[in-house]
Amino acid sequence: MTLDAEQFRAAMRAWTSGVTVVTAAFEGEQHGMTVSSFTSISLDPPMIVISLHTESHTHALVSRAGAFAVTILSSNQQAISERFAGRLSETESRLEGLETETLVSGAPFLKGGLAYLDCRVTQIIPSGMNTLFIAEVIATRVRTARSYDHTRALVYHDRKYHKLQD
Numbered sequence: 001m002t003l004d005a006e007q008f009r010a011a012m013r014a015w016t017s018g019v020t021v022v023t024a025a026f027e028g029e030q031h032g033m034t035v036s037s038f039t040s041i042s043l044d045p046p047m048i049v050i051s052l053h054t055e056s057h058t059h060a061l062v063s064r065a066g067a068f069a070v071t072i073l074s075s076n077q078q079a080i081s082e083r084f085a086g087r088l089s090e091t092e093s094r095l096e097g098l099e100t101e102t103l104v105s106g107a108p109f110l111k112g113g114l115a116y117l118d119c120r121v122t123q124i125i126p127s128g129m130n131t132l133f134i135a136e137v138i139a140t141r142v143r144t145a146r147s148y149d150h151t152r153a154l155v156y157h158d159r160k161y162h163k164l165q166d
Helices: 005-012 057-065 075-087
Strands: 020-026 029-035 038-043 046-053 067-072 115-127 130-142 154-157 160-163
Touching: 020 057, 020 075, 029 046, 029 057, 029 075, 046 057, 046 067, 046 115, 057 067, 057 130, 067 130, 075 154, 075 160
Parallel strands: none
Antiparallel strands: 020 029, 020 067, 038 046, 046 130, 067 115, 115 130, 154 160
16 A cells, blocks of 8 residues: 555644755856755764755756755745745746855855855765755854844744744
């Protein structure tokens, strides 16, 4: 018996997660997408894993570049999350008009995020309709408490964005 995809989606709506945008750059091309399938897997060495749909443009760029950036979004960046969640076509520039910066790999970060992780891919694991990219974090930048004035992380639960409260 195979589990129905809609039943699985309904169950996963009960999982609350932070919201990130994963971006990559390769030979002058930049692209990114909203990703909630992201987690830390090791502190020593510092490593994370992300899951990207195999047919996405971001997947292709990460595969070719061997590196990517993760911007952990703040609660005031919901519009950015929606922009990178596919409201534009795969060929339109999702980064156009946004302020970005880079650290080591050259992958762009979205200014205003709570934290940035610059990552080098160390392992690629095909998994169903997605690919797991395991990566070593080669640089980070974290906004200080003073610089974000009580801004909290953007979170997603039951197909809606939420803001954390004290």
